[in-house]
Amino acid sequence: MTKTQARERSRQTDQPSAGTVRLRNVTKTFGDTSAVHDLDLDVAAGEFVSMLGPSGSGKTTVLRMIAGFEEPTSGTIELGGVDVTNVPPYDRRVNTVFQDYALFPHLTIAENVGYGLKVRRVSKAERATRVQETLEKVRLGHVGDRLPNQLSGGQRQRIALARALILEPEVLLLDEPLGALDKQLREEMQIELKQIQRRVGITFIFVTHDQEEALTLSDRVAVFNNGKIEQVGTAREVYEHPQTDFVARFLGLSNLIPAETVGASGATVSIRPERVRLLTPDATVGDHEHALPGTVAEIVYTGPATRYVVDTDNGMRMIASVQNAHHPEQDELLQRGERVLAVWTADHASVVP
Incomplete structure (x- = not known):
C-alpha cells in the first residue's frame, strides 16, 4: 500500500x-x-x-x-x-x-x-x-x-x-x-x-x-x-x-467573470492570469475560445513574468501573466494604451459554485 x-x-x-x-x-x-x-x-x-x-x-x-x-x-x-x-x-x-x-x-x-x-x-x-x-x-x-x-x-x-x-x-x-x-x-x-x-x-x-x-x-x-x-x-x-x-481571489490572482458573459451556467467563472493570452484586435479566435476586447491599462514586471492589466470594453478588468521567455534586452511586448484581445480557452476556466 x-x-x-x-x-x-x-x-x-x-x-x-x-x-x-x-x-x-x-x-x-x-x-x-x-x-x-x-x-x-x-x-x-x-x-x-x-x-x-x-x-x-x-x-x-x-x-x-x-x-x-x-x-x-x-x-x-x-x-x-x-x-x-x-x-x-x-x-x-x-x-x-x-x-x-x-x-x-x-x-x-x-x-x-x-x-x-x-x-x-x-x-x-x-x-x-x-x-x-x-x-x-x-x-x-x-x-x-x-x-x-x-x-x-x-x-x-x-x-x-x-x-x-x-x-x-x-x-x-x-x-x-x-x-x-x-x-x-x-x-x-x-x-x-x-x-x-x-x-x-x-x-x-x-x-x-x-x-x-x-x-x-x-x-x-x-x-x-x-x-x-x-x-x-x-x-x-x-x-x-x-x-x-x-x-x-485569495489563492493567487484570478479573473472572476460573470458566467453569462461567456455563456456558462453558474454565477462566476474563474480564469487564472497565466491562461489568458493577449492578441492583436484583429486576431482570429478559435471555436472553443472566449475573447474580450480591451486596452492595456498597466504593466507590472515581476521578474519571471510580466502582468498586463487590461480594461475590457464591457467594464471589467482582466489580468494576463506572460512568461518572460523573450531576449533580456527586448522591450516590453505591449505598451500601455495598446488595444488587445484577452483570449482564453473555454475549458481552462472553472465555474465557481
Whole structure:
C-alpha cells in the first residue's frame, strides 16, 4: 500500500490510527467575538495539511485548540480516535513549533534538543543517542556542540524542529515557523521541511498566510475565512477548481467573470492570469475560445513574468501573466494604451459554485 492509499484509508476508516486528527462542530468565542464557527476538519495519519488564510481567519485559534492551549466553546477534538477536548496540553501526543525559535542561548545545540528528554528524566546515554539521531534527521548532525548564535536563521529553525521531533509526537503543529526568514531562505526551508516530514512520517499541521508556501508544502490545504473553512483539497484542487469567490481571489490572482458573459451556467467563472493570452484586435479566435476586447491599462514586471492589466470594453478588468521567455534586452511586448484581445480557452476556466 502506498503512502497516499494509507492516508485515504485512514480518512475513511471508523477506527482512526495514531496521528489522525478529527474536529467536529468546533466553535470558539472570546466574549462577544466568534473566532471559529462550527468547524469540521479531518487529518489523516502522516498527512501534511496546511491551514491557510488571512490574519483573523481563525487558523491559529484552531491550531491552539488542537494543541490544548485553548478550549473549544463547543464541539469535540479527537487525536488518534481519542476525545482530547478537555485534556491538558502536556497529556496530548502533540508538539508545537512557533515562529520564535525560543532556543536557550546558553545551552549547546545538543543540550537544547535534548532538553525535553532531560525533563522526562531519560538517561544521559539514551539522551545523547536520540539527540544525535534527531539532529541527523534535520541534517545538522555536525553542530551539536555549537551555541544557537553560531547558526544561521534556517539552521536555528531546523533545531527548533528537532527539539519538537525528539519527543516523538504523533502530530506536529507548526505556527508560521518560517515567517521570520527572508524570502530565499524561506523557500529553501520549505523544501527542507517537506523532506523532513517525509523522512519522519508523522502528521504535520501547518499554519500560514502565504499562499505559495501552502501550495508548495501540503498534501492538502484548508482555506480559512472568517472562522470557517471555505474549501479543503489538494493544492491542485483548490487552485484549479476554487469553490468560492474568496478561494479564487485569495489563492493567487484570478479573473472572476460573470458566467453569462461567456455563456456558462453558474454565477462566476474563474480564469487564472497565466491562461489568458493577449492578441492583436484583429486576431482570429478559435471555436472553443472566449475573447474580450480591451486596452492595456498597466504593466507590472515581476521578474519571471510580466502582468498586463487590461480594461475590457464591457467594464471589467482582466489580468494576463506572460512568461518572460523573450531576449533580456527586448522591450516590453505591449505598451500601455495598446488595444488587445484577452483570449482564453473555454475549458481552462472553472465555474465557481
